[in-house]
Amino acid sequence: MKICLISEGAYPHVTGGVSSWIQSIITQMPEHDFIVYSISAKELKGAKPKYTLPPNLIELREIHLGDYLDQAIVTGKRYKLTEAERLAFLSLMSNRQTDWDVLFNFFTSGRIDSVMNFLGSKDFYDIVTILCEKRFMQVPFTDMFWALRSMLLPLFVCIDQKVPVADVYHSVSTGYAGVLGALAKYQYGKPLLITEHGIYTREREEEIIKSSWIKGYFKDVWIDYFYSLSNCAYQYADDVSTLFEGNREIQLELGCPPNKTFLIPNGIDVARFSPELRATRPGIHIGAIVRVVPIKDIKTMLQAFALVQETFPDSNFYIIGPLDEDEDYYDECLDLIDTLDLQNVHFTGPVNVTDYLTFMDILVLSSISEGQPLVILEALAMEIPFVSTDVGGCRELLEGPEDHYGPAGTTVPVMHFHLLALEIIKLIERPESRMTYGQNGRERVLNRYTLHMMIDRYKSYYEKGERHGRNRISTEASV
Incomplete structure (x- = not known):
């Protein structure tokens, strides 16, 4: 297949x-x-x-x-839009109900020579004019024209393929x-x-x-x-x-x-994440496996680390992941570290994550938005307790979807660095809780979130999908 x-x-x-x-x-x-x-x-x-x-x-x-921004543009062309096509473009720009069959047919019919030419055409100009007259009479036409052009360009480039x-x-x-x-x-x-x-x-x-x-x-x-x-x-x-x-x-x-x-929940290869690989190191070692980008809210994490370090001066913080996706944000994080006079912060860049999981005491996530993070599953498989913001499926992973395994960590509201710090401090002070949370987390992963389970579910879907989706997979059968 x-x-x-x-x-x-x-x-x-x-x-x-x-x-x-x-x-x-x-x-x-x-x-x-x-x-x-x-x-x-x-x-x-x-x-x-x-x-x-x-x-x-x-x-x-x-x-x-x-790439398409480098193309030469021929402006002022006409593409002889039908009324249905004109309405479809208008609805795309002004409401959520769009006749996509009409738009797909237009872009796959071979009638346009270039997406850039279409966005510079008299037809597009007319559509923007109608939209301004009906909905945005107080908005300068040139502002609306260029805003819509930049908004629609990525979409039109995609469906022109x-x-x-x-x-x-x-x-x-x-x-x-x-x-x-x-x-x-x-x-x-x-x-x-x-x-x-x-x-x-x-x-x-x-x-x-x-x-x-x-x-x-x-x-x-x-x-x-x-x-x-x-x-x-x-x-x-x-x-x-x-x-x-x-x-x-x-x-x-x-x-x-x-x-x-x-x-279909995420799953990991639990054989790669055995608690037996862990080895205790002196001091406190707290880590975050993240890309250094704004949506991960590294700054909130650093502010929390500063409070933790006031109570535990020997604590070490590891931010494990790539640094080059938003270099300006990385520089802002470095400036914040200086401002907070924060010590023992290690930005690792790309590394073998498993090497760090072997000695972490606690892992942290301060994201503004998440789905169902694989890093939480990997930490729990290693019996490492987790403190996370309450986003996406993090609470379900750490507290359980009404299962009997018990808590594997705690969650806090987004951007509340003082609460994030408080939960980290509690776990540092209670090694028996760290052990219990870790054991609970591994049991949850072994029984609900393995790679084998996830792959089997997608294999089942693909096989049924070959029959053109006539046999749906129910929610109950997939959980």
Whole structure:
């Protein structure tokens, strides 16, 4: 079977949970051929992969969005839009209900010579004019024109592509990857699975609300636009999976049909994470396995570490993960360390994580948004207790989805560094709790979150998917 995985901004050039998940899916199913269709920024063009590409990855096809900005533009052309096409474009820019069949047909018909030319055409100019007259009379036309152009360019670049031919399509988010999966469904009629690790629409909504570069009156436009992309993915998908019940409930709120939804939790290879590998070192060793980027909120973690160090001066803090994804943010973190006069902080960069898990006493996560972090599962498999912000599925992993294994750590509200510090201090002071939490966590992982369980569920889906999604996997059967 040939399976096409469609991802956005991740594999194989960026490390992290989603990329590791993709690598596991491919390597654990050597009997199937895989295509990875990856959407990424221009800066990653020609970048060396961060993963060893498996032999059954028969094609890696990439869309580098920034490439199109270098194209010459012929402005003022006409593409003879039908009324249905004009309405479809208008609805894409102004509400969440869009006739995607019409848009897909337009972009796959061969009628446009260039996405850039279309965005500079009289047709696009007319559509923006109508939108301004109906909804944004107080907004300067030039502001609206350039805002919509920048908003729509990545989408139009994606759906102007020829999607690889496969037996099953699996988009690893909604958003642009979800729309590409929908386009594949439209073109080839093959089954489409959407998997959401985090809820893409909500994550983009939070970013837009907090952003300073989007003017206030455009924020609603951007938010509606991303809701429209998710609705497209949900509409065309045969099935929509996610990692835990909380995410599924959000999918239903966003309009995903209940009969399409089911759960497949993450899983890890527990054989790689044995407590027997652990060896105690003098002092206190607290770690965070993270990318140094704003969504991981490293600054809150550092503020918490400063409070911990006031009580335990011999404590050591390890921030384990790549430093180069947002160099400005990394520099800001270094400045904060100086301001706090924080000692014994070690930024490791890319390393073998298992080497550090062997001597960690406590692991920490201070993220603003998460799905179901693999790093928590890996720590629990090593019997390391965890303190995390209460985001995504973290509480479920640490406290259990109404199971009998007992707590494996604690959660605190986002950005509350003093509460994060308090929970770390409690665990330092109570070694017996650390031991109990660790044992509870390993039992939970062994019985609910193994790689074997996860792979078997996806294998089952792919086999059923070959029958064009007619036999759905129920939520109950997947948990």
